[in-house]
Amino acid sequence: MTEIAISANGLVKTFRTRKGPLNAIDNLTLEVGRGETYGLLGPDGAGKTTTTRVILGLLSRTGGQSSILGFDSMRDTYAIRERVGYIAQQFVLPADLTVIENMRFFASVQGISQEAQDARIPELLAFAGLTDFTRRLAGQLSGGMKKKLALACSLIHQPQVVLLDEPTLGVDPVSRREFWSLLGNLRAEKGLTIFVCTPYMDEAERCNQVGLIYKGRLIAHDTPSGIKKMVPGHLLEFKPAKFVPARDLMGGLPGVLEVQTYGAMLHIFVEEAERGRRTIEKTLGSHGLEWSGMRIIEPRMEEAFISLVSRQEAQDHDQ
Amino acid sequence: MPKRFQRLSALIRKETTQLLRDRRTLMFIITLPLIELFLFAYAVSLTVYHLPTAIVDQSQDSQSRAFIQALVSSTYFDTTLSLQNETQVVQAIDAGQVKAGVVIPPDFSADIERGDANVLILLDGSDSFSVQSGYSAASAIAQSFSLNLTTQKIVHMGLASGTAAGSPPIVTSTRVLYNPDLKDLWFILPAIVGMIIQTLAVAQAALIVVKDREIGTMEQILATPVRPIELILGKMIPLLVIILLITAVILGLGVFWFGVAFQGSLWLYFWLALVFIGSSLGLGLLVSTVARTQRQAQQISMVLMLFSMLLSGIVYPRNAMPLIPQFIGDLLPLTYFIRISRGIITKGVDLAFLWPDALVLVGYCLVVLLVASASFKKRLD
Numbered sequence: 001m002t003e004i005a006i007s008a009n010g011l012v013k014t015f016r017t018r019k020g021p022l023n024a025i026d027n028l029t030l031e032v033g034r035g036e037t038y039g040l041l042g043p044d045g046a047g048k049t050t051t052t053r054v055i056l057g058l059l060s061r062t063g064g065q066s067s068i069l070g071f072d073s074m075r076d077t078y079a080i081r082e083r084v085g086y087i088a089q090q091f092v093l094p095a096d097l098t099v100i101e102n103m104r105f106f107a108s109v110q111g112i113s114q115e116a117q118d119a120r121i122p123e124l125l126a127f128a129g130l131t132d133f134t135r136r137l138a139g140q141l142s143g144g145m146k147k148k149l150a151l152a153c154s155l156i157h158q159p160q161v162v163l164l165d166e167p168t169l170g171v172d173p174v175s176r177r178e179f180w181s182l183l184g185n186l187r188a189e190k191g192l193t194i195f196v197c198t199p200y201m202d203e204a205e206r207c208n209q210v211g212l213i214y215k216g217r218l219i220a221h222d223t224p225s226g227i228k229k230m231v232p233g234h235l236l237e238f239k240p241a242k243f244v245p246a247r248d249l250m251g252g253l254p255g256v257l258e259v260q261t262y263g264a265m266l267h268i269f270v271e272e273a274e275r276g277r278r279t280i281e282k283t284l285g286s287h288g289l290e291w292s293g294m295r296i297i298e299p300r301m302e303e304a305f306i307s308l309v310s311r312q313e314a315q316d317h318d319q
Numbered sequence: 320m321p322k323r324f325q326r327l328s329a330l331i332r333k334e335t336t337q338l339l340r341d342r343r344t345l346m347f348i349i350t351l352p353l354i355e356l357f358l359f360a361y362a363v364s365l366t367v368y369h370l371p372t373a374i375v376d377q378s379q380d381s382q383s384r385a386f387i388q389a390l391v392s393s394t395y396f397d398t399t400l401s402l403q404n405e406t407q408v409v410q411a412i413d414a415g416q417v418k419a420g421v422v423i424p425p426d427f428s429a430d431i432e433r434g435d436a437n438v439l440i441l442l443d444g445s446d447s448f449s450v451q452s453g454y455s456a457a458s459a460i461a462q463s464f465s466l467n468l469t470t471q472k473i474v475h476m477g478l479a480s481g482t483a484a485g486s487p488p489i490v491t492s493t494r495v496l497y498n499p500d501l502k503d504l505w506f507i508l509p510a511i512v513g514m515i516i517q518t519l520a521v522a523q524a525a526l527i528v529v530k531d532r533e534i535g536t537m538e539q540i541l542a543t544p545v546r547p548i549e550l551i552l553g554k555m556i557p558l559l560v561i562i563l564l565i566t567a568v569i570l571g572l573g574v575f576w577f578g579v580a581f582q583g584s585l586w587l588y589f590w591l592a593l594v595f596i597g598s599s600l601g602l603g604l605l606v607s608t609v610a611r612t613q614r615q616a617q618q619i620s621m622v623l624m625l626f627s628m629l630l631s632g633i634v635y636p637r638n639a640m641p642l643i644p645q646f647i648g649d650l651l652p653l654t655y656f657i658r659i660s661r662g663i664i665t666k667g668v669d670l671a672f673l674w675p676d677a678l679v680l681v682g683y684c685l686v687v688l689l690v691a692s693a694s695f696k697k698r699l700d
Contacts, residue, residue: 058541059700077697078544086542092535094333096340101333108329109543111322150539 095139144175330553524603582667601687
């Protein structure tokens, strides 16, 4: 059994709003082992940011337990803050300080000695690819560079755990890839535990553990391939010539479990691949509807995610 | 402990860098007090010179002409109207043609020689500053002629009916202490210094905190081991220094440009100003706990400034106020500092006289800082 870096047990966070109490986190339990990269995946408003803030002790909790490296989020707040790196969702480093001033500021508030700063800062700047921009104001960096600076600042005190709240929000695809390869290096070289919130499916695939959060509840957690296997049946993809009538036909067919739309394509989950395919082709043909590109595909994180969320919704609806 | 000191100095360095880098705010912080100072010093004059005056000279002799000449050359009165009797003067004041009237009875020269001369001064009571200035100027001049002065305020508006039953003759014997030339600036400048400091400190302290919260920087900094009290001190110390410098500049201008005499101890003034700035910054921190946005912070600061201008005794005497405004004034650090500032600058007194106000300010400073740091939590909610 691996050592636990982050844990939450029956965590509850209720916000008081004008419309009454709102459960932002609802009895959430999760565990992140040391050295793991854990992705908390969920749609906007699912409770990702709140969960991160509560675990970090930035928000109080209403109920349950949470800790990082064995330190309780509420009681040992400062012990956690000395050992954990954090990147908030928006870019919130002081924008009117330069890159180097930001690094020095965060190093000093973490109590890093001058000598250690002189050694580590150039290293981190090189790691983040910011060596040539030390005198530039943080606010004038590009989106991707801002995130890299935030990452460099959050690593200055050599934390064992980092919590990243949607670190690639508003960042172009190339910079996103770069950012993730930095994270990959950190995990490989330093054994860093990474907890990352993301709405992006491709980023979730890069994690070795994924938790799906929906309406403040963790509805599934497993490895990315495990998550994908949670979806029953097989997945067929095709492009109908007439989208709406084709889609409406699919729902009631025998052997069809779920219908998802994907651009101009339809994704159909069926119990058995070949039989399902024949049923669909026959039905479309008998209604005079044309299609192209019918094939069996591997379900990706995205299909799995949508399927799990809609199943949860149906379950909520029944209750 | 050293780590605590390292965090605090990092925060102070950060805030100072940001303060110096934000040129627009810096210009604002520096120029606004200067503009306020010059506006108050030049535009707000409590003494009214060149009162338009109606003269009734029923004596027409050398002494009466000398008296009128003395009134005019004092620059307080301008003879704009020559009339026949008191009733006409009252009508002229009612009509707004003049603010003052002087009635010299017949046989003025002879009365003066007997030491029993009377002069009636009528003043427009609807303008209290004119009454004050006119009265004090006229009585000073009357004194030099050793004559009795009968003053009468014309308070009714638009009514010409004669309420000419004057108050009994007064032999004036006013001696103005501390401010012998009755220069308003000597009275107003020590208060203006305080008002400028308090306004600046409250607004800047509130803004610097609300800004961080609004942008979200607060979240990122809270996620470090920084303690709330360090966060507060890190923001307040650079402001304290810059406002202290501005205080020195304003005082310097007051003494060297406007010629206000600084009677007391500069050293004592420095320490009490420090406590006063601390109290005002604390008040600003309290504002920041209420204000959600920078705009709100600014608006609340404006309201506080208005209260301060009216209730702390800058212009309007506090002991003439009803209890509730007096009580509101008591809640403002400026109320205490004005007495200290006037005490040191104008009267030259020391702590032996100022200790009650000084003590209140020290207590005020401690209480607001404690309350403010208690409302600053290590969490966002």
